[in-house]
Amino acid sequence: MELTKVMVMYDVRGIQKYIFRTAKIKDAIGASAIVENIIEEALSYAVKKLNLQERADLEWYTGDGVLEYHDADLAVQVLYIGGGNAYVICESRGLCLEINRIMAGYIIENTYSLQLATAMVAVTGNYEQDYAELMNEMSRVKAEMTLSKPLGALPVMAVEVKTGYPVSASPETGGSKGRTGDVSTESLLKLKKEKNVRRNIDGQIKILDNYTTRKGVDSTLAVVHIDGNNMGLRIRDLISKKETYEEAVNEMRRISFHINFSYKTVFENMCALFS
Numbered sequence: 061m062e063l064t065k066v067m068v069m070y071d072v073r074g075i076q077k078y079i080f081r082t083a084k085i086k087d088a089i090g091a092s093a094i095v096e097n098i099i100e101e102a103l104s105y106a107v108k109k110l111n112l113q114e115r116a117d118l119e120w121y122t123g124d125g126v127l128e129y130h131d132a133d134l135a136v137q138v139l140y141i142g143g144g145n146a147y148v149i150c151e152s153r154g155l156c157l158e159i160n161r162i163m164a165g166y167i168i169e170n171t172y173s174l175q176l177a178t179a180m181v182a183v184t185g186n187y188e189q190d191y192a193e194l195m196n197e198m199s200r201v202k203a204e205m206t207l208s209k210p211l212g213a214l215p216v217m218a219v220e221v222k223t224g225y226p227v228s229a230s231p232e233t234g235g236s237k238g239r240t241g242d243v244s245t246e247s248l249l250k251l252k253k254e255k256n257v258r259r260n261i262d263g264q265i266k267i268l269d270n271y272t273t274r275k276g277v278d279s280t281l282a283v284v285h286i287d288g289n290n291m292g293l294r295i296r297d298l299i300s301k302k303e304t305y306e307e308a309v310n311e312m313r314r315i316s317f318h319i320n321f322s323y324k325t326v327f328e329n330m331c332a333l334f335s
Contacts, residue, residue: 082222090250106162172246
C-alpha cells in the first residue's frame with residue numbers, strides 16, 4: 061500500500077499561564093525551562109520509542125546556521141521548530157497518529173497540565189497550498205479543542221493555593237508528607253527543573269540569593285516578558301508566495317534562525333553592559 065506523506069503542526073497550549081501561574085520566580089524559572097524545548101524533547105522521545113532513529117531527521121539548524129532542507133525518504137522529518145510550534149512531515153497518517161499519542165503523553169507527564177494541539181494535512185507538493193490548509197485545520201482544532209485540566213482536589217484533599225491542584229508531594233523529598241509547604245505535582249516539576257537550571261549557571265547554585273538585600277527579607281525582582289508580536293504572521297507573509305517545499309522551508313528556517321540569533325546577541329550585549 062502506497063504511503064501518503066502528511067505535514068503536521070504541533071502547538072503547545074497554555075504556555076504563558078503555565079509560566080506565570082504564580083508570582084514565585086522559582087516557579088517561573090522552572091516552568092520556562094520545562095517548556096523551552098518541550099516539543100523537541102517530546103518528538104525525540106516518540107521517535108526513540110518507535111525505534112525510528114535511523115529513519116528520522118530532527119535537526120534543522122546548527123550553531124553555525126541553518127541546514128538546507130531537501131525532500132527525503134524518511135519516516136519523520138522536521139521542517140522547523142520554534143515559538144512553541146513545530147512543523148513536521150511524516151511518511152503516513154497512521155505513523156503520525158502514533159507519534160502524536162506518544163508526544164501528548166510525554167507532555168502531560170513532564171508538565172502535568174499543558175496540552176498538545178495537532179493539525180495534519182496531506183502533502184501535495186505545493187507548499188503554499190498545504191500550508192494554508194494546515195493553518196485552517198489548526199484554527200479548527202483550537203476552536204473545537206476542549207481545554208481539559210487535571211483532576212481538581214476533592215473535599216478530603218489538601219489544596220495548593222497557587223495552582224488549585226491537589227497537594228501531592230514534598231518539595232524536599234518528592235514524596236507526600238502531608239506537611240505545610242507541600243506542593244502539587246505541577247509545582248514539584250517546576251521546582252525540580254529550576255534547581256537544575258541554577259546548578260548549570262556558571263556554578264552559582266544560589267543565584268537568586270544574590271539579588272536579595274538582606275537574608276530572610278524579600279526583594280523586588282522585575283520579570284520582563286519579551287514577545288515579538290505578530291512574528292508568525294510576518295514569517296507567513298514572507299513565504300506565502302513560495303510554492304515548493306524546498307524554497308519555502310529553507311526561507312522559513314533562515315528567517316527564524318536570524319530572529320533567534322538577533323535576540324540572543326542583543327540579550328548578551330545587555331547582560332555584558334550591566335554585569
